[in-house]
Amino acid sequence: MNTITFKDIYTPGRVKEDNTQFIHIHDPEMLIRYDSNFIKFKQMPSVVEFMDVENHLRNFHQRNGQKHLKFYFPANEKPPGSFLDYLNQSDYETGFLELYAIKPADFPAGERNAEISIKFVSENTFAQFLELQYGQEKGYGEEFAEQKLEEHKRNYSRKHIQQVIAFYGNQPAGSVDIILNENTAEIDSLYVHEDFRKKGIGAQLQKFVMDSFPDSTVILVADGEDTPREMYQKQNYTYIGFQYETLKVVK
Structure with missing residues (x-):
């Protein structure tokens, strides 16, 4: 690594x-x-x-x-x-x-839920992606949500940022941004809608990143006092350091 x-x-x-x-x-x-x-x-x-x-x-x-x-x-x-x-x-x-990193081959395969489908955001799914983002971000205020909406639109045309959406059945259920660098693929803004949690969507979003960029080191930052960090440790991520x-x- x-x-x-x-x-x-x-x-x-x-x-x-x-x-x-x-x-x-x-x-x-x-x-x-x-x-x-x-x-x-x-x-x-x-x-x-x-x-x-x-x-x-x-x-x-x-x-x-x-x-x-x-x-x-x-x-x-x-x-x-x-x-x-x-x-x-x-x-x-x-x-x-806390900073974590993993080689995609080390990420556990896990059980796949056939109800979950993961896709890169396209013209056909961009409106659903924006609606999903707005729904979670308005909790921080309308002004913040509106500004983030414009940022998502700018990011859609940026090659180094790949937007991903997850569906549970036909319902938008989660998303993640993948930020690409020369040797890394960064998992950013991983989100699962509260109505679809504990169904494996978060893990399958991560697995999608691993499968899409198998030659990169996948990295992410976690709150050092929050529970998701425990999940990353169980998923074979390597702890790099703190800030x-x-x-x-x-x-």
Whole structure:
């Protein structure tokens, strides 16, 4: 398996600033999405250094009407206890992500459910794909869902992003985006509609990725404190590392 790091994970947005201390990612097309508007530190900052960069990002976001502050810390480094205390006292929510990778041949075959069919999104299924996405994303607000809808439309024409839809019988039931790089295929936004969960759709979506890109290393990021990570471990994914993140929503 090729060496995989968090640098292999796709980040929507544009590089606004890149210096020795941090990289600033900004997405003018989706200002309210936390994961494409943030600062990532290249070295673990001290509390004083963090406060200075925090103020920098706050001023930038205020000028753009953005109401959040998000930061990523260097991979495989946990912020010191005093730093975590500052973040907690300053109303940040801090957690960590875990990076996993697998060679497609190592993914378990599992039992196939004949009711499930998986397809790359086409002109014939694109409207169903959009409706499925909108249904899940409106839970984050109408504005977010509308902006995501436009992003899905842009992604449809991007060769490095492959959109996949799952049907249970004739009903749209799940989806996943596959982000392609030279040596990797990244599983992103894996989703199964609540009415069709525990039927094996998530596993078959992953198996579709494995079968479609057998020569790539398949990678994904999981919430380090959520249950899907346990599923990935049982499916023979290799744990690569962790990355701490922190978020504050400004009211």
